[in-house]
Amino acid sequence: MVMIPAYNEEGTVGKVVKSTLALYPDFKVVVIDDGSEDRTAKRAEEAGADVVSLPFHCGGSIAVQTGYLIAAKNGYDYLVKIDADGQHKPDEIPKMLGPLTDNAADITVGSRYIAPETNEGSVVREGGRVFSSTIVSMFPNIGVTDVTSGMRAWNRRAIEILLSEYMDRGLIDDSVFWIAETLVASRKGLCLTEVPIKTLDRERGESKSFSFGKKLLYPVRLLLAFVEEIRGPR
Numbered sequence: 001m002v003m004i005p006a007y008n009e010e011g012t013v014g015k016v017v018k019s020t021l022a023l024y025p026d027f028k029v030v031v032i033d034d035g036s037e038d039r040t041a042k043r044a045e046e047a048g049a050d051v052v053s054l055p056f057h058c059g060g061s062i063a064v065q066t067g068y069l070i071a072a073k074n075g076y077d078y079l080v081k082i083d084a085d086g087q088h089k090p091d092e093i094p095k096m097l098g099p100l101t102d103n104a105a106d107i108t109v110g111s112r113y114i115a116p117e118t119n120e121g122s123v124v125r126e127g128g129r130v131f132s133s134t135i136v137s138m139f140p141n142i143g144v145t146d147v148t149s150g151m152r153a154w155n156r157r158a159i160e161i162l163l164s165e166y167m168d169r170g171l172i173d174d175s176v177f178w179i180a181e182t183l184v185a186s187r188k189g190l191c192l193t194e195v196p197i198k199t200l201d202r203e204r205g206e207s208k209s210f211s212f213g214k215k216l217l218y219p220v221r222l223l224l225a226f227v228e229e230i231r232g233p234r
Contacts, residue, residue, distance in 0.1 A: 001076040002027050003067035005060055006084035007034040010043045013084040017047035020082070020090040030070055031084070034063040040084070044070065060174040065166055068159050080153040087199045088151045096153040099193050102176035106158040106190040109144060110197035111184075144194060147179050151197055161188050 002020055006013050013031060018030050031044035035057035044051045052066060071079040078100055082088040092110065099105040102144065154162070165184050166172075172180050185192050 001067075001071050001074070001078070002029045002031065002080045002082060002090075003064075003071070004031060004044075004082055005032045005034060005063035006036065006039050006040050006044065007057060007060075007063075008036045008040060009084040010036070010039040012086045013040055014043040014047040016082065016084055016086055016090070017044055018101065020093075021048050024093065028074075028076070030067065032063040032066050034060070035137065036059055054225040059171075061172045061177040063176065065163070066077040068154075068163050072156070072159050072163060074137065075156075076131050077156050078153060081150065083150060083191075087201070089198065092197050093153075094153075095195050095197070099195065100153055100155045103218065104191075105193040106155050107185055107192040108153040109142075109146060109149050109192060109194045111120045111146035111149060112197060112199055113145045114194060114196040124229070132140065144182060147182050149197075150178060151199075152178070158185070158190050161190060168234060 002024070004013065004016060004020075017031065020027070020143065029049045031041070031049045031051045033041040033051055033053040035054050041051045041053050052070065054063065067079065067081065078097055078172065080093050080096055082090060082093070088110070096108045096110060099108050147215055162181065162184065165188065182192065
């Protein structure tokens with residue numbers, strides 16, 4: 001199953017769905033419409049996706065966990081996430097699935113920095129990545145260069161373990177969700193590996209998870225996520 005969380009992405013979600021289904025007609029493509037105020041759901045349905053619409057805007061972390069629930073309930077062996085804004089290339093999905101189908105990992109993270117010459121980012125974003133990766137590297141057995149990457153894939157074991165963990169936790173802020181999940185995966189003994197990917201520029205709009213205000217608060221939220229993981233679930 002391929003999940004595509006989307007919030008107000010009517011301009012790009014249809015193209016992402018169509019290109020994914022054109023490459024993998026036997027895959028189930030599910031768009032998680034996170035309470036969009038535009039025609040995101042309609043455009044996704046027209047392109048051929050199954051659409052699950054949340055009743056209001058819940059945030060990216062809830063949209064992603066909704067995707068986990070759908071995959072678990074329907075018995076999918078593998079789940080892949082790509083963005084609705086066109087930044088992730090559907091033709092790299094097999095690369096994401098490879099370590100899972102080979103039983104070499106439970107979670108695959110698409111890294112934009114294994115081959116840094118292929119991806120350029122702003123000074124602020126690069127600084128945030130380095131800061132995040134430095135904090136996460138304090139945990140044992142985590143060698144992740146792109147801990148904030150949202151192009152990920154999971155096997156069934158990982159999905160079930162993560163879902164169980166999230167039942168015991170409070171709401172995780174979108175901006176640190178992937179970091180928190182990476183730390184949880186390490187604590188739970190899930191094997192995580194990275195594969196190189198190339199991301200494209202957003203065709204429209206701006207990042208929902210990293211608004212200006214969230215960028216200012218990001219270091220604080222990151223440290224809180226770190227402390228929360230040290231304490232473990234309540």
